[in-house]
Amino acid sequence: MDTAPPDDTRSRILRAALERFAEQGYQRTSLREIADRLRLTKAAILYHFPTxxxxxxxxxxxxxxxxxxxxxxxxxxxxxxxxxxxxxxxxxxxxxxxxxxxxxxxxxxxxxxxxxxxxxxxxxxxxxxxxxxxxxxxxxxxxxxxxxxxxxxxxxxxxxxxxxxxxxxxxxxxxxxxxDDPPARTGGAPAATDGPPAPADGAPRSRAGAAVxxxxxxxxxxxxxxxxxxPGPGPGGGRRRSGRPPAMSPAQVATARRMYADGAHSADEIAAHLGVSRATVYRHLAAG
Missing domain, CATH: 1.10.357 (Tetracycline Repressor; domain 2)
Known part of the structure; x- marks a missing residue:
């Protein structure tokens, strides 16, 4: 677990910023809010961290x-x-x-x-x-x-x-x-699970199922x-399961980068808008 840093002004600023970013997000947190939380002036924050x-x-x-x-x-x-x-x-x-x-x-x-x-x-x-x-x-x-x-x-x-x-x-x-040898199913019955089966399109059941x-x-x-x-063909050479496309067209890439540059959209929102996975969005942003 994160170790609390020494109680100097710079460390206090970092702790307060981490708390605010975790609570409400980076975009919605201003330096003024961090300063007010610590009862400091914004100038005091800028002295240690220009941005x-x-x-x-x-x-x-x-x-x-x-x-x-x-x-x-x-x-x-x-x-x-x-x-x-x-x-x-x-x-x-x-x-x-x-x-x-x-x-x-x-x-x-x-x-x-x-x-x-x-x-x-x-x-x-x-x-x-x-x-x-x-x-x-x-x-x-x-x-x-x-x-x-x-x-x-x-x-x-x-x-x-x-x-x-x-x-x-x-x-x-x-x-x-x-x-090496995953548990085999017996008696023709489906393997027991700790929750409901995943949707047929392979989408995660909840936000917790996405890779971080x-x-x-x-x-x-x-x-x-x-x-x-x-996704690739199954063991029997069948068709790939339907789901979100693993790649984006040049127009989609341009849209994703424009939305990302605006700073008003999260990767989740961009992925939902374009109908692709968040990982696909990250891959194309990283290549830009």
Missing amino acids: KEHLVLDLVEPMLTDLEGLLVEAGRHAPERARWVLVEGWIDTMLRHRRSLGMLFHDINMLSHGPTFQRLMRIAMRANELVAGPNASRRDQVRAVQAIAMCSDPVVFFDDVPDEVLRADMLDGPRRLFA EVRVEATGAGDGGRSATR
């Missing part, structure tokens, strides 16, 4: 630094061990920076199109590669993206669960995902640059 962007960079820097260190550490191991060093370390990092992750989850737009956004994308792509392993098939890449989501989303949605309890629960998901993070689509060299999250 809101500077505040955000300071808030996410510790988490990004930890994730980059984790990538280096995992990369030192053989592929199978690297996967679990990455998975366990990713969960530990997300738990250590719970509030920062919640802030990003609330409004990823706060990172804009700058180098920090690109840095986050590179971290996510490298994490997907390490989890998927060398010579990964498309299905391996899909499972890697799913695993990273398992290591992020619950931290936001179960913020009242103690770290050690949630960590154990979160590790259970990737272990099941990568099990780092929610980036991995691209596999062996698939000719196709997105790792693009």
Whole structure:
């Protein structure tokens, strides 16, 4: 869990900004509100942080630094061990920076199109590669993206669960995902689930089912640059399931970038407007 920084003015500003961004979003929080909360002048805020962007960079820097260190550490191991060093370390990092992750989850737009956004994308792509392993098939890449989501989303949605309890629960998901022999169905009956079945179009049942993070689509060299999250034929060679398109037309890309640049629309709103997934929106924004 995030450790409270020393009680100096700069640290107080960062704490107040993190609270406001997590509560009501980056776009709706002004420097004046942060100043009023601390009974400071706006000039005092600007002395330490010339813009809101500077505040955000300071808030996410510790988490990004930890994730980059984790990538280096995992990369030192053989592929199978690297996967679990990455998975366990990713969960530990997300738990250590719970509030920062919640802030990003609330409004990823706060990172804009700058180098920090690109840095986050590179971290996510490298994490997907390490989890998927060398010579990964498309299905391996899909499972890697799913695993990273398992290591992020619950931290936001179960913020009242103690770290050690949630960590154990979160590790259970990737272990099941990568099990060599998943439990077989018996007697012809459907496997039991903890909730209602997912919709036929593959859309998540709720917001909790979406990938958070780092929610980036991995691209596999062996698939000719196709997105790792693009659905493919089933085992029987049947048609791909219907759902939101995995790519956008040039006109849609231009619309998405214009809406994003306006600063008035979240990635969720852009995705809903264009009828695509949020991950697809992120992929095209990152490529801009």
